[in-house]
Amino acid sequence: MRTTHARSTTPALAAALTGLLALAACGTTEEDSPAGSVSTDGEAQVSITDPWVKAADEGMTAAFGTITNPGEEDVVVTAADTGVSTMMELHEMATGDSGEMVMTEKEGGIVVPAGGQAELNPGGDHLMLMDLTEPLEPGQDISITLTMEDGSRFSFDAPVRSFDGAEEEYMGDMEDMDDMEMDDSGTETDAP
Amino acid sequence: MTAEHPRSDDRTAGPEQHAPARRGGVSRRDLLGASAVGLSGVTVGVVAGRASATEPGPAPAPAPEQESAVVPFHGARQAGITTVPQDHLTLVALDLSEGVDRGALVRMMRILTDDISRLTAGEPALTDTEPELALSPAHLTVTVGVGPGFFDAADLADRRPAWLRPLPAFTVDELEDRWSGGDVVLQICADDPITTAHAARILSREVRTFASVRWTQRGFRRREQAPEQAAEVGGGSVRNLMGQVDGTRNLVMPGDDALVWIGAQSQEWFGPAPAWAVDGSAMVVRRIRMELDTWDEVDRPARESTIGRRLDNGAPLTGEQEHDEPDLTAVTELGFPVIETFAHIRRARSDDGRQRFLRRPYNFDEAPEPGRTSNSGLVFITFQTDVDAQFLPIQRRLDELDLLNQWTTPIGSAVFAVLPGCTPRSYLGASLLA
Ligand code: HEM
Numbered sequence: 002m003r004t005t006h007a008r009s010t011t012p013a014l015a016a017a018l019t020g021l022l023a024l025a026a027c028g029t030t031e032e033d034s035p036a037g038s039v040s041t042d043g044e045a046q047v048s049i050t051d052p053w054v055k056a057a058d059e060g061m062t063a064a065f066g067t068i069t070n071p072g073e074e075d076v077v078v079t080a081a082d083t084g085v086s087t088m089m090e091l092h093e094m095a096t097g098d099s100g101e102m103v104m105t106e107k108e109g110g111i112v113v114p115a116g117g118q119a120e121l122n123p124g125g126d127h128l129m130l131m132d133l134t135e136p137l138e139p140g141q142d143i144s145i146t147l148t149m150e151d152g153s154r155f156s157f158d159a160p161v162r163s164f165d166g167a168e169e170e171y172m173g174d175m176e177d178m179d180d181m182e183m184d185d186s187g188t189e190t191d192a193p
Numbered sequence: 194m195t196a197e198h199p200r201s202d203d204r205t206a207g208p209e210q211h212a213p214a215r216r217g218g219v220s221r222r223d224l225l226g227a228s229a230v231g232l233s234g235v236t237v238g239v240v241a242g243r244a245s246a247t248e249p250g251p252a253p254a255p256a257p258e259q260e261s262a263v264v265p266f267h268g269a270r271q272a273g274i275t276t277v278p279q280d281h282l283t284l285v286a287l288d289l290s291e292g293v294d295r296g297a298l299v300r301m302m303r304i305l306t307d308d309i310s311r312l313t314a315g316e317p318a319l320t321d322t323e324p325e326l327a328l329s330p331a332h333l334t335v336t337v338g339v340g341p342g343f344f345d346a347a348d349l350a351d352r353r354p355a356w357l358r359p360l361p362a363f364t365v366d367e368l369e370d371r372w373s374g375g376d377v378v379l380q381i382c383a384d385d386p387i388t389t390a391h392a393a394r395i396l397s398r399e400v401r402t403f404a405s406v407r408w409t410q411r412g413f414r415r416r417e418q419a420p421e422q423a424a425e426v427g428g429g430s431v432r433n434l435m436g437q438v439d440g441t442r443n444l445v446m447p448g449d450d451a452l453v454w455i456g457a458q459s460q461e462w463f464g465p466a467p468a469w470a471v472d473g474s475a476m477v478v479r480r481i482r483m484e485l486d487t488w489d490e491v492d493r494p495a496r497e498s499t500i501g502r503r504l505d506n507g508a509p510l511t512g513e514q515e516h517d518e519p520d521l522t523a524v525t526e527l528g529f530p531v532i533e534t535f536a537h538i539r540r541a542r543s544d545d546g547r548q549r550f551l552r553r554p555y556n557f558d559e560a561p562e563p564g565r566t567s568n569s570g571l572v573f574i575t576f577q578t579d580v581d582a583q584f585l586p587i588q589r590r591l592d593e594l595d596l597l598n599q600w601t602t603p604i605g606s607a608v609f610a611v612l613p614g615c616t617p618r619s620y621l622g623a624s625l626l627a
């Protein structure tokens with residue numbers, strides 16, 4: 002289990018996180034650390050556990066992980082960015098016209114409930130890298146930034162892994178969808 | 194490298210692993226806390242374990258009784274060598290793919306390290322598609338070594354230990370390519386064959402863009418004695434498929450550490466080793482077929498003479514108990530040596546106490562070839578610090594003369610450099626590749 006917490010946005014939080022890092026360096030467990038209770042001015046902080054990205058040479062690919070919200074109010078992830086894709090979307094799986102599962106953009110963003118989690122998994126909600134600007138090779142790390150409804154941001158690094166799943170068909174509303182295959186291995190793309 | 198790898202008490206000293214007193218000595222919480230930082234490229238590394246209400250993880254934790262079945266992965270030295278041998282082995286050799294260079298090897302080793310650290314803790318690998326299969330760690334260890342080709346791929350030929358090359362040809366050999374060589378080895382051991390199968394599958398799948406499986410050797414063994422007793426003799430004796438008690442006289446940990454782990458003492462004895470290799474080891478793998486169909490023709494006294502030990506309890510032919518010291522000078526009334534001149538145990542010994550190594554063999558038993566009734570033998574694995582100085586002199590003596598040679602045939606051979614261990618902030622092979 003590998004968890005990344007929010008970078009600080011206020012001095013108070015920065016101090017709290019510095020304390021956490023010091024604790025972490027001593028090998029303490031999270032039982033001793035107040036990671037779950039860090040918040041400031043009601044602004045919820047999130048962390049991500051075990052993030053990873055599916056390797057691909059070009060086109061589309063997806064990122065996964067478990068986002069945790071220790072705060073007392075729901076947090077909504079409304080956008081994602083990365084330096085290795087011209088665009089990112091938040092996706093969910095839905096039933097397509099002929100009854101098959103397809104992925105579509107998730108209306109309203111991904112809700113991370115107060116004191117709970119949002120799981121991003123192959124076959125479920127995920128972060129979609131729509132058009133890679135460079136190949137993502139297994140074992141490299143890429144940086145992803147999430148933007149919340151309130152404008153706050155959260156960045157983390159995710160390792161790239163080979164993966165044969167997450168081959169879902171895409172049902173978006175973009176014209177140039179034919180260019181956007183999950184990888185070079187010939188994903189079927191279902192143009193609407 | 195060595196500086197950031199302080200010796201820890203929980204390193205893999207064999208006798209400690211199964212001893213009841215140690216159970217619970219290493220808590221799952223410690224392991225998780227230690228492994229939570231760094232490996233997956235997390236930049237803001239605030240540690241969070243799994244067990245808290247505020248940070249529930251996606252995967253179920255192993256049941257409490259399984260916590261004691263975790264062999265710690267992190268440490269100055271890798272587990273799986275002086276760890277008391279588990280019951281099942283899957284030994285996987287990989288060939289590096291064309292074009293894999295040093296940068297790619299770093300990425301590959303980081304992936305392996307991350308997956309191994311999770312699987313050995315009883316957690317699913319990062320992209321595990323069968324996470325339930327990961328929840329029984331069953332003393333899983335995965336020991337990673339590299340072959341000569343690794344150094345060519347990394348363009349680091351000057352860091353290759355002198356002994357890291359194929360063994361010379363022996364007259365007894367009938368080596369087959371399909372059991373020999375390899376650029377990387379994964380020695381996967383656990384007490385549950387589902388656990389070894391899952392680990393082998395995950396690891397070879399995760400590195401498939403870097404390397405492909407060259408060969409896989411499966412093996413099994415069962416402790417002849419109670420584990421507590423076994424622990425005292427470095428893993429203890431097991432029965433091999435010739436029916437012999439095997440493993441009686443072996444290195445004993447921690448006393449014989451310096452013959453297994455590259456360090457100051459081994460370098461004083463055998464000469465300088467590359468700096469990166471300190472706390473690593475040297476691994477020899479020989480696949481040795483037993484000619485059981487002709488062994489059937491040999492009666493019991495002759496079988497015992499071949500080794501120099503009794504079949505019932507493994508005692509030397511000059512003694513009563515398994516661990517009685519053989520009297521190599523004893524003669525019969527007619528003046529013949531009781532332990533024959535060419536008996537395996539006499540030939541496998543040397544007056545030079547440094548010509549010793551740790552034997553960690555497993556039985557193999559595969560489907561017989563057409564017309565045969567057996568296809569059995571040993572996946573004969575040894576660990577030492579210097580193959581040339583410790584292993585080769587004995588292998589040469591046995592090649593020259595050993596009664597056992599008539600019923601055993603080496604059909605595979607490979608030599609690997611076992612990498613030093615790693616901390617939660619590093620990866621296997623960092624001292625070599627960094
Ligand atoms: C199928 C092949 C082999 C079989 C069945 C076999 C079997 C045995 C048995 C039954 C013993 C006596 C019990 C013990 O001390 O463990 C023994 C001892 C030993 N064997 Fe082997 N062995 C095989 C191959 C080898 C090879 C290839 C080597 C080394 C290159 C080797 C090295 C030794 C050593 C060093 C001992 C301990 C000798 C002593 O100090 O008394 N064996 N082996």
Ligand SMILES: [Cu+2]
Nearest residue numbers: 063092104129
């Ligand atoms: Cu998608």
